[in-house]
Amino acid sequence: MVITVGVEGGSLPEGNSIGFFYKPARLSGQEGEIAYTRYEMRRAFNNPDCYEITIPRGEKGDKVLYYIELDDAGGNEIATLTSEQGAGDTGETWLMFANRRHSFLFVGHVLVMLASFLFVSLAFLTSLSNLKNTENNIILGKQILWAVIFILIGLVPLGIVLNSQMYGTYWQGLPLGNYITGSLGFAIFAYWLIMLILMKGSAFMSDPSKNVLSPSGMRLLTVIGFLITAVGYLVPHGIGEF
Numbered sequence: 001m002v003i004t005v006g007v008e009g010g011s012l013p014e015g016n017s018i019g020f021f022y023k024p025a026r027l028s029g030q031e032g033e034i035a036y037t038r039y040e041m042r043r044a045f046n047n048p049d050c051y052e053i054t055i056p057r058g059e060k061g062d063k064v065l066y067y068i069e070l071d072d073a074g075g076n077e078i079a080t081l082t083s084e085q086g087a088g089d090t091g092e093t094w095l096m097f098a099n100r101r102h103s104f105l106f107v108g109h110v111l112v113m114l115a116s117f118l119f120v121s122l123a124f125l126t127s128l129s130n131l132k133n134t135e136n137n138i139i140l141g142k143q144i145l146w147a148v149i150f151i152l153i154g155l156v157p158l159g160i161v162l163n164s165q166m167y168g169t170y171w172q173g174l175p176l177g178n179y180i181t182g183s184l185g186f187a188i189f190a191y192w193l194i195m196l197i198l199m200k201g202s203a204f205m206s207d208p209s210k211n212v213l214s215p216s217g218m219r220l221l222t223v224i225g226f227l228i229t230a231v232g233y234l235v236p237h238g239i240g241e242f
Contacts, residue, residue: 002054005041005068005081010049015073017041020053025063041068064095101162109158113233116150119143120192120229127222131215134208140218141202141211148196151189159185184232191225 005018012018021036041051055064068081123143129136160170163182173182196203199218201210213221 001056002052003041003066003068004044004047004050004052006050008049011043012051012070016078017071018051019069019071020055020066021069022055022064022066025065036065036067066095101165105158105162105165109154109162112150112158113154116147116154117229117233119147119150120226123147123222124226127219127226131218137208137211137215137218138202138206140222141196141199141204141206141208144192144196144199144222145203148189148192151185151192155185155189180235181237184235188229188232191228195221195225 003020007018018041020039020041022039023034023036039053041053044050044052055066070078070081072078123140126136126140126143131137131140159182163172164170171177171182172179173184174186177183198212198221200212201207211218
């Protein structure tokens with residue numbers, strides 16, 4: 001795996017160097033913790049405006065910690081490049097190695113999750129209609145039912161199988177972990193599942209009188225759910241944690 005740093009002007013001041021500090025994350029915070037190993041980054045052959053270093057590729061799910069430091073001729077720190085600040089004075093960035101995903105599973109996951117958003121969007125549009133009308137109320141319940149079904153299929157089994165193939169674990173989001181994408185999926189599913197329960201009459205029995213929510217409550221919570229889902233879908237997928 002290649003890590004690249006762009007340098008304005010294409011070259012460092014005389015005597016300066018870029019140090020890449022690296023260690024496996026599984027050794028972080030343990031008793032007798034090893035120190036970072038420093039490697040010097042070299043100018044990229046194909047791009048003279050960048051410095052790069054190649055780090056060994058780990059197994060899927062392996063996490064490594066690193067930070068990048070600009071040093072003067074005496075090895076003294078001038079600046080440190082990190083994405084966030086860790087404990088102490090050293091900022092740490094981490095990355096996780098991923099295995100190649102199976103295309104048909106990935107495409108299936110994407111299509112199912114897009115289908116779920118389609119039904120969420122339809123539910124949003126239906127919620128703007130007269131929900132005191134029995135037919136509109138039943139349509140909204142059925143749309144929420146299908147949204148929940150597709151979200152569930154997208155997360156289980158497609159999502160957990162993909163996660164296992166790429167990172168070696170089945171689930172890293174809430175309520176068991178702090179993986180951002182998985183946690184967003186769980187939160188969106190939980191929201192619409194609660195909505196489905198509150199609208200069980202329309203969704204399962206075609207009888208709005210069995211719903212827990214009033215028409216105005218349905219409209220408000222559907223609009224809120226649509227906004228939450230839209231924001232969740234816009235967050236870039238990755239292995240970030242919170």
